[in-house]
Amino acid sequence: MFGLRFSREHRRRNKLTCCFNGVPTGVDFKMRTLELDGTRVRVQIWDTAGQERYQTITKQYYRRAQGIIFVYDITSESSFQHLVKWAGDVDEYAPGKVQKILVGNKSDEETSRKVSKDQGSKLAETYGMEFFETSASTSDNISEAFTRMTQLVLRAHERDVDDLLGSLDDYLEKASLEEEKGGDAQKTCAC
Numbered sequence: 001m002f003g004l005r006f007s008r009e010h011r012r013r014n015k016l017t018c019c020f021n022g023v024p025t026g027v028d029f030k031m032r033t034l035e036l037d038g039t040r041v042r043v044q045i046w047d048t049a050g051q052e053r054y055q056t057i058t059k060q061y062y063r064r065a066q067g068i069i070f071v072y073d074i075t076s077e078s079s080f081q082h083l084v085k086w087a088g089d090v091d092e093y094a095p096g097k098v099q100k101i102l103v104g105n106k107s108d109e110e111t112s113r114k115v116s117k118d119q120g121s122k123l124a125e126t127y128g129m130e131f132f133e134t135s136a137s138t139s140d141n142i143s144e145a146f147t148r149m150t151q152l153v154l155r156a157h158e159r160d161v162d163d164l165l166g167s168l169d170d171y172l173e174k175a176s177l178e179e180e181k182g183g184d185a186q187k188t189c190a191c
């Protein structure tokens with residue numbers, strides 16, 4: 001589950017179309033399948049609206065997120081400043097295990113740039129995140145950012161998967177022992 005604000009193929013989307021009981025939620029959903037080292041990973045993406053009026057709802061989504069992509073617009077100083085508030089909300093509401101990366105979008109708009117690459121990368125360092133500059137318009141670095149986010153989430157949850165597989169092994173071993181016992185009992189049965 002990732003917060004995101006762009007797609008590989010750039011399209012203007014209206015998040016007001018996402019409703020719950022007829023009420024706009026400010027959240028857009030997408031499913032994508034990625035291939036990582038031969039493993040197919042199905043990713044559920046929640047694209048949350050940036051507007052203040054949706055924040056009560058969008059904060060609810062942080063609780064269930066495994067990965068969050070913080071996106072600002074490199075041509076907008078205010079979108080960059082907004083990250084501080086956003087990161088604070090995520091710290092408060094998202095699970096401790098949540099993986100985060102920072103993305104400066106609109107890298108194709110170099111002439112209108114207001115936030116330098118260095119500022120982006122310093123902020124990412126401060127928050128302990130990896131940093132990407134992308135363009136939803138040209139698709140530059142989009143799949144790299146998503147692939148990295150997915151790798152980080154998988155790595156963070158590797159232990160859970162291993163534990164789950166371990167319990168499954170234990171269960172199967174127990175079940176086959178029970179079956180063997182049952183078989184032996186039948187063999188020795190005098191009736």
Ligand SMILES: Nc1nc2c(ncn2[C@@H]2O[C@H](COP(=O)(O)OP(=O)(O)OP(=O)(O)O)[C@@H](O)[C@H]2O)c(=O)[nH]1
Pocket residue numbers: 005006011012013015048049050051105106107108109134135136137138
């Ligand atoms: N040149 C350029 N324009 C972009 C890019 N990404 C988005 N835009 C434009 O920026 C505007 C805002 O895009 P949205 O996708 O609605 O941005 P958003 O952050 O999801 O907006 P909210 O719904 O308010 O959160 C639109 O006019 C897009 O066409 C990009 O990479 N390059």
